Amino acid sequence: MNDWLLLLKIAAIYFFILFLLKFMGKREIGQLSLFDFVVVLLIADIAVIGVETGETPFYLTLLSILLLGIIQKVLAVIMLKIKPLRDFFDGKESIIMIDGKLNIKEMRKQSYNVDDLIVQMRIKNVRSLSEIRYAVLEANGEISLFKFQDFPSNKPTSKTTSGHNPSTKTDGGQDISSHQAEIYPFPLIISGKENKNNLKILGLSKDWLEKEIKKQGYQAIKEIYYANYEYKKLFIVKTCDF
Numbered sequence: 001m002n003d004w005l006l007l008l009k010i011a012a013i014y015f016f017i018l019f020l021l022k023f024m025g026k027r028e029i030g031q032l033s034l035f036d037f038v039v040v041l042l043i044a045d046i047a048v049i050g051v052e053t054g055e056t057p058f059y060l061t062l063l064s065i066l067l068l069g070i071i072q073k074v075l076a077v078i079m080l081k082i083k084p085l086r087d088f089f090d091g092k093e094s095i096i097m098i099d100g101k102l103n104i105k106e107m108r109k110q111s112y113n114v115d116d117l118i119v120q121m122r123i124k125n126v127r128s129l130s131e132i133r134y135a136v137l138e139a140n141g142e143i144s145l146f147k148f149q150d151f152p153s154n155k156p157t158s159k160t161t162s163g164h165n166p167s168t169k170t171d172g173g174q175d176i177s178s179h180q181a182e183i184y185p186f187p188l189i190i191s192g193k194e195n196k197n198n199l200k201i202l203g204l205s206k207d208w209l210e211k212e213i214k215k216q217g218y219q220a221i222k223e224i225y226y227a228n229y230e231y232k233k234l235f236i237v238k239t240c241d242f
Helices: 002-024 034-052 058-081 083-090 104-109 114-123 196-201 206-215
Strands: 094-098 101-103 132-137 143-147 226-230 233-236 238-240
Touching: 002 034, 002 058, 034 058, 058 083, 094 104, 101 104, 114 143, 196 206, 206 233
Parallel strands: 101 238
Antiparallel strands: 094 101, 094 132, 132 143, 226 233
């Protein structure tokens, strides 16, 4: 009898949570914000306790889950009208790359390192930070990348001096748009340390790397946050603090 009762409890909780999530809104089944994630975790914990223990009446488990759903729904309606409250519960987006420069201060604030950014960059088929003009860390933890080539002012007809825009020209006048394959997805320096494995893959030496950074005004590898090999030379990303 207890086994059948357990099965009935599981079925009841399943349908109860299913209808509750629909009541709470589609945001619950998409990319969760921190606030949504906490609510879902609590619902899951309460459901497990309600199924495994027989000391508490089962209807109290359902009422507890319902209470969380109502609280979330009420707060969601209030947050639609009050942005400061929405920012407090859901969080705000963080701009971690501005005009091709890494915003170190914001990255530290969000505990987001350059390795995290590189992983997300490669998942989105971006080979180097030199291709990115803006990077936004969304409230749900996703990263949004906007390339230089996405902006009309950075089309091939535009003249810039940065030399890092994939759809313009390098400092030496090289037409980058015709040599996209020369951007390699293997960073040579990350967080002040050389990547020996990537140097080996590209057939480069540490001596070459040290000479290249000195050509660009740096004295040591540890001074550089990110560097990549592209267009047969070293690209070093600039940093800023906003």
